[in-house]
Amino acid sequence: MxxxxxxxxxxxxxxxxxxxxxxxxxxxxxxxxxxxxxxxxxxxxxxxxxxxxxxxxxxxxxxxxxxxxxxxxxxxxxxxxxTCHALGAVHLFPGTGVVLDIGGQDSKAIAVDADGSVQDFVMNDKCAAGTGRFLQVLSGILGMDVQALDEAAGRGRPADISSMCAVFAETEIVGLLAQGVSPEDVAAGVFRSLARRMVSLSRRIACRGEYTFTGGLATLPAFVRCLSSELGTTVNVANDPQxxxxxxxxxxxxxxx
Amino acid sequence: MSYPSVERFKDITDRNVLALQEAKQAGVKVVGQYCIYSPLEIALAAGAVPVSLCGTKNDSIPPAESILPRSLCPLIKSSFGFALEDSCPYLAASDIVIADTTCDGKKKMFELLAERKSMFMLQLPQIQNEPALAYWKGQYERLVRELELRFDVVIGVKELRSAIRKANRFRRALKSVLDLAKRKPSPLSGMELMEIAHRASFVPDWDKATELLEDIAREVDASGESPFTASAPRILLTGVPVGLGSHKVVKLLEDCGASVVCLDNCSCYKKVRLMIDENADPLDALASRYLDTPCSVMSPNPNRYVVLENLASEFRADAVVDLTWQGCQTYDVESWSVKRFVREKLHLPFLQIVTDYSPADTEQLKVRVEAFLEMLR
Known part of the structure; x- marks a missing residue:
C-alpha cells in the first residue's frame, strides 16, 4: 500500500x-x-x-x-x-552521522544515530546569512539564476566576503563589483562564506560518521565541492537532495x- | 486544573499594587529591588517592604531603545523602559531602589536610571571566595547604614534575625509549592510555577504571602491530580529569569506537550534553593548565602553545575533547556559549558534557546521545540 x-x-x-x-x-x-x-x-x-x-x-x-x-x-x-531530514538521510546513506541541510529560510546541522534518530541539532534561522536566502540576494544582484550562479562560482576564485549579514553583504557585493571584481569571483566568495557558516554551525554538535548534505543547495555541484573542501571531507549527496x-x-x- | 487556593492567591496578588499603596499611606517605606543578589532581609529589618520591579514585558522595550542600544538584552531594556515611561507602579512607589553591578549592561543602565530615581548600588564581586565574601559583607554593611540614615531606624542583630526568620518562612513556603513538581506527573504546570513565583515577588505583606503559599502547597499536595500524563517529557529549564510577559518559551514547551518541572533561574528556584542560617552572625549569613547564587556573571561559576545536577535528579528531568536572552553575553557563552556538562555528565538531551520577549520568532522556535521533544520520544 x-x-x-x-x-x-x-x-x-x-x-x-x-x-x-x-x-x-x-x-x-x-x-x-x-x-x-x-x-x-x-x-x-x-x-x-x-x-x-x-x-x-x-x-x-x-x-x-x-x-x-x-x-x-x-x-x-x-x-x-x-526528524524527517535525519530519517531520510540515514535511509539514503546508512553511514550518515551528520546531516547538513540548507533550506530557503534556515540551515541546520543534525547529529544522528544509525537508526536515523536525532541525537542533537543546531539551527540558524535568526539570520539570512547562511541560508538559501543569501543566494537569492546574490542571484538578484548578478542577474543570474541559481544554476548559472553555481557555474560562475565554479570558475571563480573566491573574493573575500566579510559581512555576516545578508543585507550588508549585498552592500559589500555591490562594492566589490564596483571595484571590478568579476561576478565569478564574487559568486565563489559568497559560496565560501556560506559554506564556512555551515561548517561553524556543524561544529556546535558532536560530529562523527559521514556527512550527508540535503536541501536545494545540494543540487549545485560547485557549492557541494566548496562545502566539502571547507569541511575537509567528502559529503554524501542524493540524486534529489531536496x-x-x-x-x-x-x-x-x-x-x- | 483549578485549585481554590491558587485562585485565591491570584485574586489577592491581583491587588498587590493597591496593597502597596495602602502600606505606603500608612507610612511604610518601600525598597525596590532588581536582582536576587540584593538581600530582602536588610529592607525588612529596616521595617520597609522589599518589592521586585517590572522588567518582563515587551511593551516597554521600544521606548527604552530611544536611549539604550537595540542589541542589549530585553530584560535590561524592559526594566529601563518601565522607568522612562513611569509605568511600573512598584518602581513609582519605591523610596529607594537597590541594584547590583551584576552584568555590564545592567550597571551602565543603572547609571542612567540613577538620574531618575534614588538608587543604591551594591558592588557585586564576580567570584565566590573568601576575599570576595568579606568585600560583599562590606557592601551589605554600607546598605545597612544607608537605610538606617534614610529611614531613621536602627538595624541591629535583633532586627536582622527577625527579618531572616520571616524571609526564610516565605522561602520555605514558596519552595514547598515549587517542590510539588517533583511528583511524577507534576500537579502544577511550569506556567503555574512561573506565575506563582512571579506574583509572590510583588506581595507587600510577607506573612500573608507565606500563608497563601502554604495553603497552595497543602491543597495541591492533597489533590493528587495533574494536568499531564506520566509520559509528558519533564523539562528542567535553566538560564535567564522568566516572568509574566517573558514566559513565551515556558508556554511553547508546554503547548508542545512538555511539562516544565523546575525553573532554575533567579525568578524562580534560585530564590528558594538555600535558607539562611538563623543563628550565625546575620550579615555573615546573608552575605555568604546571597553570594552563593549561581549567576553566569560569576567567573568561574561552579555552583551552576552542582545545582543543575541536583535539580535534574530531584525533579527527575528528562531533558534540560537553557534559555538565553539575546544580548546576554554571560549566559550565552556559558551555554556551551552547560551543554557539555548536561550531555556528558548528566547524559541528558540539551537545547539552548536564544530569543527575546517579542513573539516574532514563535514559529521558528516551535520547530526547535517540537524537534527537541520528538528527539525525547
Missing part, C-alpha cells in the same frame, strides 16, 4: 510516495511554494500521485513536515523537518502501519 510524505518548505513543496512494505520510492514531485503553502502541498501530492498512478484516497497515510506542515489539513500526522525531508516524512507514514 502506498503512503506519502509532504515537505512544504519556504521555497518549494515536495512530495514522496513510498510503498509502505518495501520502502521503495514510487514517485516524487516538487512545486514552488509561492504564497499558498496549503495549495502547494496539495499540488505536490497530486503530481506525485499522478506519476505513481495512485489515487489519493488509496494512500494509507500522509505525513506532513516543513514550515507549512500546519497548513496541511489532510496530513494524518505532522513531524518537524529535523526530497530528503519528504522522504523522511513518508518513512514515518510507513512506520505507522
Amino acid at each position: 502506498p503512503v506519502a510524505g509532504i515537505d512544504v518548505g519556504s521555497v518549494a513543496a515536495k512530495a514522496v510516495i513510498l510503498d509502505e512494505l518495501t520502502n521503495n520510492v514510487l514517485a516524487h514531485a516538487l512545486v514552488p511554494t509561492g504564497w499558498n503553502p496549503r495549495q502547494a502541498g496539495e499540488d505536490a501530492l497530486d503530481r506525485a500521485c499522478a506519476q505513481a498512478g495512485v489515487d489519493r484516497p488509496a494512500l494509507t497515510r500522509v505525513t506532513g513536515t516543513g514550515y507549512g506542515r500546519i497548513a496541511l489539513p489532510f496530513a494524518d500526522k505532522t513531524v518537524t523537518e529535523i 526530497n530528503t525531508g519528504a522522504l523522511g516524512a513518508a518513512l514515518i507514514a510507513a512506520r505507522l502501519c
